[in-house]
Amino acid sequence: MDETNDLMRQRKEKLNEIRDAGIDPYPHKYEPTHTTQGIHEKYQDVNDTPDEKNRVTIAGRIMTKRDHGKSSFAHLQDSTGRIQVYVRRDGVGPDSYLIYRRFDVGDIIGVSGVVFRTRTGELTINVDTVKLLSKSIRPLPEKWHGLTDKQTRYRQRYADLIMNPEVKEVFLKRTQIVQAIRDMLNEQDFSEVETPILQPIYGGASARPFTTYHKTLDQPLYLRIANELYLKRLIVGGYDKVYEFSRDFRNEGMDRDHNPEFTMLELYQAYADYIDVMKLTENLIANTVEKIHGTTKITYQGQQLDFSPPWQRMTMIESIKEHSSFNPETLSEDELYSKAVQAGIELDGNESKGQIIAELFDTFVEDKLIQPTFIYDYPIEVSPFAKKKPENPEFVERFEFFIAGMELGNAFSELNDPIDQRQRFLEQAANLAKGDDEAFMVDEDFLRALEYGMPPTGGLGIGIDRLTMLLTDQYSIRDVILFPQMRPEN
RNA sequence: GCGCUGUUAGCUCAAUCGGCAGAGCAUCUGACUCUUAAUCAGAGGGUUGAAGGUUCGAUUCCUUCACGGCGCACCA
Numbered sequence: 001m002d003e004t005n006d007l008m009r010q011r012k013e014k015l016n017e018i019r020d021a022g023i024d025p026y027p028h029k030y031e032p033t034h035t036t037q038g039i040h041e042k043y044q045d046v047n048d049t050p051d052e053k054n055r056v057t058i059a060g061r062i063m064t065k066r067d068h069g070k071s072s073f074a075h076l077q078d079s080t081g082r083i084q085v086y087v088r089r090d091g092v093g094p095d096s097y098l099i100y101r102r103f104d105v106g107d108i109i110g111v112s113g114v115v116f117r118t119r120t121g122e123l124t125i126n127v128d129t130v131k132l133l134s135k136s137i138r139p140l141p142e143k144w145h146g147l148t149d150k151q152t153r154y155r156q157r158y159a160d161l162i163m164n165p166e167v168k169e170v171f172l173k174r175t176q177i178v179q180a181i182r183d184m185l186n187e188q189d190f191s192e193v194e195t196p197i198l199q200p201i202y203g204g205a206s207a208r209p210f211t212t213y214h215k216t217l218d219q220p221l222y223l224r225i226a227n228e229l230y231l232k233r234l235i236v237g238g239y240d241k242v243y244e245f246s247r248d249f250r251n252e253g254m255d256r257d258h259n260p261e262f263t264m265l266e267l268y269q270a271y272a273d274y275i276d277v278m279k280l281t282e283n284l285i286a287n288t289v290e291k292i293h294g295t296t297k298i299t300y301q302g303q304q305l306d307f308s309p310p311w312q313r314m315t316m317i318e319s320i321k322e323h324s325s326f327n328p329e330t331l332s333e334d335e336l337y338s339k340a341v342q343a344g345i346e347l348d349g350n351e352s353k354g355q356i357i358a359e360l361f362d363t364f365v366e367d368k369l370i371q372p373t374f375i376y377d378y379p380i381e382v383s384p385f386a387k388k389k390p391e392n393p394e395f396v397e398r399f400e401f402f403i404a405g406m407e408l409g410n411a412f413s414e415l416n417d418p419i420d421q422r423q424r425f426l427e428q429a430a431n432l433a434k435g436d437d438e439a440f441m442v443d444e445d446f447l448r449a450l451e452y453g454m455p456p457t458g459g460l461g462i463g464i465d466r467l468t469m470l471l472t473d474q475y476s477i478r479d480v481i482l483f484p485q486m487r488p489e490n
Numbered sequence: 491g492c493g494c495u496g497u498u499a500g501c502u503c504a505a506u507c508g509g510c511a512g513a514g515c516a517u518c519u520g521a522c523u524c525u526u527a528a529u530c531a532g533a534g535g536g537u538u539g540a541a542g543g544u545u546c547g548a549u550u551c552c553u554u555c556a557c558g559g560c561g562c563a564c565c566a
Contacts (some may be wrong), residue, residue, distance in 0.1 A: 071523035119524045145502035151558045
């Protein structure tokens with residue numbers, strides 16, 4: 001590493017000088033009376049004459065420092081913003097001033113003083129007491145260009161957050177989004193629950209899991225790929241409305257909208273079907289957008305998006321008809337297969353009709369769905385937990401919704417027929433045996449739960465990271481995850 | 491996994507056709523009690539991502555590797 005560089009050596013020397021002067025460079029606490037933002041709001045009207053009634057104490061990180069002989073200006077940054085401080089030798093006393101001159105950009109200090117306005121009109125604290133709160137021995141990036149290298153920003157998010165205030169805005173918004181959703185669900189009498197992340201049998205989605213091992217139990221465990229089957233167990237147990245913000249883990253590739261660990265909101269409502277869930281979804285998301293932005297119309301990467309309900313609804317078959325040159329309804333399985341091959345889709349010939357339809361959808365339709373759109377009625381083969389459509393058992397009551405060409409969520413009328421569910425599990429288990437590493441095992445305990453009887457239920461999953469991308473206008477999922485997955489540096 | 495592309499001082503970036511590795515900011519020393527990309531005078535700071543090759547000579551050309559970015563593939 002770069003511990004030997006000159007800048008760090010110099011800072012360590014200053015640290016020792018400060019210690020030698022009898023000052024603790026890492027004291028235990030400090031009691032600010034204000035935040036920088038609070039000062040800007042409260043003291044808008046102060047003039048250039050310092051007045052003792054405008055006394056404040058703040059703590060923050062030195063971001064700029066301009067020393068001029070026996071006085072100095074600096075900007076301190078706290079969690080709410082920045083403010084200028086003016087430190088004079090006559091203000092703090094010669095001993096303190098000498099120590100202050102050993103402070104560097106990056107150091108965290110506390111100051112007390114009186115708010116006034118400088119000759120150039122900037123609100124400033126005229127400091128009379130200064131205290132070192134934490135000595136920084138590693139230099140921050142430069143004040144003007146800041147930190148732009150993506151690798152460093154993702155690996156050292158702490159430095160990114162210090163240097164790039166807009167990054168912090170994104171993550172504060174993420175917090176607000178989650179809070180808005182939580183508030184709305186709580187108002188609607190949903191119960192927030194916690195279910196296992198370490199699961200002996202993974203399921204509820206099609207994905208390769210991460211595997212770990214429990215020594216005492218002497219058995220493998222899987223990091224959840226979904227929490228669906230646990231939440232449905234709770235519906236069996238008598239919860240009518242449950243949800244969980246679930247950190248899920250999928251052992252798959254990473255790209256602009258996939259991170260190996262991500263956050264999914266899953267919710268289940270007894271006695272509802274997927275049409276009810278569609279209404280819930282568009283209202284939940286539209287209200288969230290409105291709470292965050294004050295409107296349901298936002299711009300994402302230059303595209304106007306309108307979240308106001310009702311959203312467009314199309315069956316999967318209709319959507320393929322609209323966005324391709326053929327009508328899948330009128331084609332045989334062989335003809336569909338040919339269309340897929342013509343479109344460049346790689347198939348091994350063992351795919352079912354439903355799998356081919358889903359592939360055609362992915363290729364012809366998905367990236368064209370810019371405005372919020374529900375695509376509903378999915379092939380049964382790709383939907384092992386959804387209820388069949390009464391009039392057509394090849395399809396299930398399932399929808400996904402798409403915005404800006406991204407899949408944002410997935411929902412269905414939950415399959416509650418234990419006999420049918422067992423059959424679907426057996427098909428998955430057969431696929432697993434054939435080498436499909438995204439298929440999953442039979443979950444006997446889940447089947448036992450269904451055998452007790454689960455009410456008709458509507459379920460929903462929403463990708464919170466992707467929703468945050470939309471609402472913060474970020475191109476990459478890595479920009480809405482504080483610590484995105486990276487290869488080790490060395 | 492494939493293709494393209496990047497990696498030079500703490501940070502942001504230059505370096506012509508292969509010819510002494512530079513700037514700004516930051517740092518250090520000195521001056522300076524309303525500055526704000528403070529100013530002025532001076533100084534220090536490099537294994538050019540790593541290893542190898544070609545060459546009298548490589549930041550520059552070639553090979554391999556490491557770590558990013560973008561696209562594709564995989565994947566909901």
